[in-house]
Amino acid sequence: MSSRYPPEIIEAAKGLFLRHITPAEIQQQLGINNVRVIYQWIERHNWKDMLQHETVEQATARRLIHLVEKTNKVAGDYQEIDRLSNLLDKLAGIDLKKAKTAREKAQSDHGDAGGNRKKKKRGVKNDVSGITPERLETIRKELFYDYQHRWHDNKSQRTRFILKSRQIGATYYFAWEAFQDAITSGDNQIFLSASRSQADIFKAYILKFAREYFDTELKGVDVIPLSNGAELRFVSTNGRTAQGYHGHLYIDEVFWIPDFDRLNKLASGMAAHKKWRKTYFSTPSVKSHGAYTLWSGERYNESRRHKVEFDLSRAALREGQLGPDKVWRNVVTVEDAANQGCDLFDIDELKQEYTEAEFNNLFMCAFMEAGLSVFKLDDLLSCAVCSGEVWPDFKPRQPRPFANYPVWLGYDPARTGDRSTVVVVAPPMHPAGKFRVLEKIQLKGAFSYQANRIKDLLGRYNVQFVGIDCTGPGLGVFEQVKAFYPRATPIHYSLNAKTALVLKAMDVIENARIEWDAEHTDIPQAFLQVKQTTTGNDLVTYVADRSSKTGHADVAWSIMHALSNEPLDRKQRRGSIAMAG
Structure with missing residues (x-):
């Protein structure tokens, strides 16, 4: 046919x-x-x-992009667009009240002096001629918080580097900034992300801005060419097509992108001319990441006889500061955001939900101490892949996402205020193959509810192993799972058991025998929380700031529980951790 x-x-x-x-x-x-x-x-x-595997945010952005670009829309399409727009805002932590106020203001200003809607030119693709600088500026002032206005006030800086709390609307703001600048200046804008699906989140926001605030529908796949000659381009760090483009450059979550030196060369090439600006923004990882030397000024001092001091304190960078290397640096913690108008967070609740170390890392812009972790960030980042490109046999939207291939489950129980986590790990299919983290699910609720979620996974996958931490609250879930899956394996934590779990994970990760989707930056974050320490008897053990109140590194322990089904001595090399005698 x-x-x-x-x-x-x-x-x-x-x-x-x-x-x-x-x-x-x-x-x-x-x-x-x-x-x-x-x-x-x-x-x-x-x-x-x-087909690609997606996070909820990516799936929302992808569907929104499709509907907005659809030529002949029906009433149901417009209703779905509105629902998806609100969902995308919620997922990014956007204040829906501010967005609604800005939208209403934009709609009231979208007419002429007599209140009539302005007619658009026909036959002009991506026509932005009716969007005036005044309207853009009015909406910007209504839409954002003080720290985002500060980013705008420093837009002319050649290089900006922003260390930020998670979910304070950075992607949302920079999508707007680039959109506004493309219309008012006619300059090209480039968004560089760890994967194409992540770059599409930028695109979804821009399509949303144009439609909701200016009644304008933009279209384009990898690039949106505007009627004034400007281009909005969306590329990923693993795509070689990024070379050869020029424009103002935005790089998100730079501290979680592997091989920063290669990335920075790519970025420098795209923004080499003096008119182009670069903006790096990210939550912190560890100081051993390649981007840290740019953030700290060490890269600038490398070849200088007389070293220059860089003040990286929160006090110095809270309002933003231009460094000796002409990089404008800014730190915005969740407390800074709250003090500058952002009322989306319950900070006391966050402190209860996360350990002190993780709260400081995710929300207070504190770098994790790489030397304390038994895992190396470079090793962890090398495990990240674009799952949709390299896992053709995994189809997450199918009733049987992995057909009848075997998988192993690992479960880490919740402590008070913590989250339980269950992961689905595909074991290697041949000696040279790799483990793959297909799914990770966070659970809250009664033992029966969590056990039933595991039961649901048994219906979707060919589960060959279920490893459950039975130390403390995990026992309740284990007993219920055992009723419908008698082969469930209890994991009782002890010095020897924890050592075996960590050594196995070290062996797998150091030898690059495991993969997970690049969007799951919480996986390397969790592994970096695992530290080596000693007991009162000078015996080696491993901790991750776990206590009766806050358990953590939950996804890392869940993965280790699944990996425990493979014998520790599969490889001769046991890793680089020193063992106490």
Whole structure:
């Protein structure tokens, strides 16, 4: 049947399918006579194997992009766009009241002196001629908090480097800043992220801004060309197509992107001309990350005979400061954000939910102490992949996401105020293969509820092993799981058991025998919390700031519980941890 259609149509159908467009929508969009033809192409060319795994935020952004770009929308499409827009804002921690106020103000200002809606020019693609600098500025002032206005006030700095708390709206703001600047200046804007799906979150925000505040629908796949000549381009750090582009550059979560030196060369090439600006922003990881020498000024001092002092204190950088290397640095903690108008957080509740070390890292811009962790950040970051590109056999939207291939489950129980975590890990299918973290699910609730979630996974996967920490509260879940899965394996924590778990994980990670999706930055964060210490009897043990009130590194321990199904002595090399005699 495919011979009736030229290769260009089949390729277009493939492109739409890989953007998660349904076959029925593809049929309508491309004018194909029968939807069965599309299903035949999907089956014949194995298009399902190419679909990407996504986080909730990525899936929301992807669906929103599709609906906004859809040519012939129906009423249900507009309703879904509104729902997805609100969901995307919630996932990013956006103040919906401020967004609503700004939207209403924009709509009231969108007419002429007589209150009539302004007509758009027909036939002009991505027409932004009706969006004035005055309207953009009015909405910006209404939409953002003081610290975001400070970022705007320093937009002209050649290089900005912002260390930030999680979920204070940085991606949201910089998407707006680039959108506004592209319209008012005509300059190109480039968004560089760890993966294409992450870059699409920038794109979703920009499409949302144009539609909600200016009644303008923008379209474009990798690039959105505006009517004034500016381009908004979305690229990923693992894509080589980024080279050759020029524009103002935004790089998000830079402290969690591997191989910073390569990234920085790429960034320098795209923003080499003096007119282009670079903006790095991220939550911190560890000081051994390649980006830290840029943040700290060490890179600037490397070849200088007379070293220059860089004040990196929160007091010095709270308001932002231009350093001797001409990099404008700013630190915005969750407390800073709260003091500058952001009322989205209950800081006392966050302190209860997270350990002190993790709260300081995620919300107070404190770098983790790399020397205390038994895992190395570079090793952990090298395990991150774009799962949709390298896991063709994993199809998360299918009833059986991993067909009948075996998987192992690991469960780490909650402490008071903590989260339980269960992970689905695919073991290697051949000696040279790798473990893969297919899913990680955080649970709260009664033992029966959590056990039933594990039972749901048994219905979706071919589960061959379930490892459950039975020390303390995990025992209740274990007893219920054992009732429907008698082979469930209890893990009783002791010095020897914890040592075996950590050594196994060290061996797997140091030898690059495990992969997880690059978007799950909480996985390396969790492993970095695991530290070596000694007991009162000078025996080696491992901790992760776990206590009766706050357990943590939950996803790391869950993965270790799953990995424990492979014998420790599979490899001759046991890792680099010194063992006490």
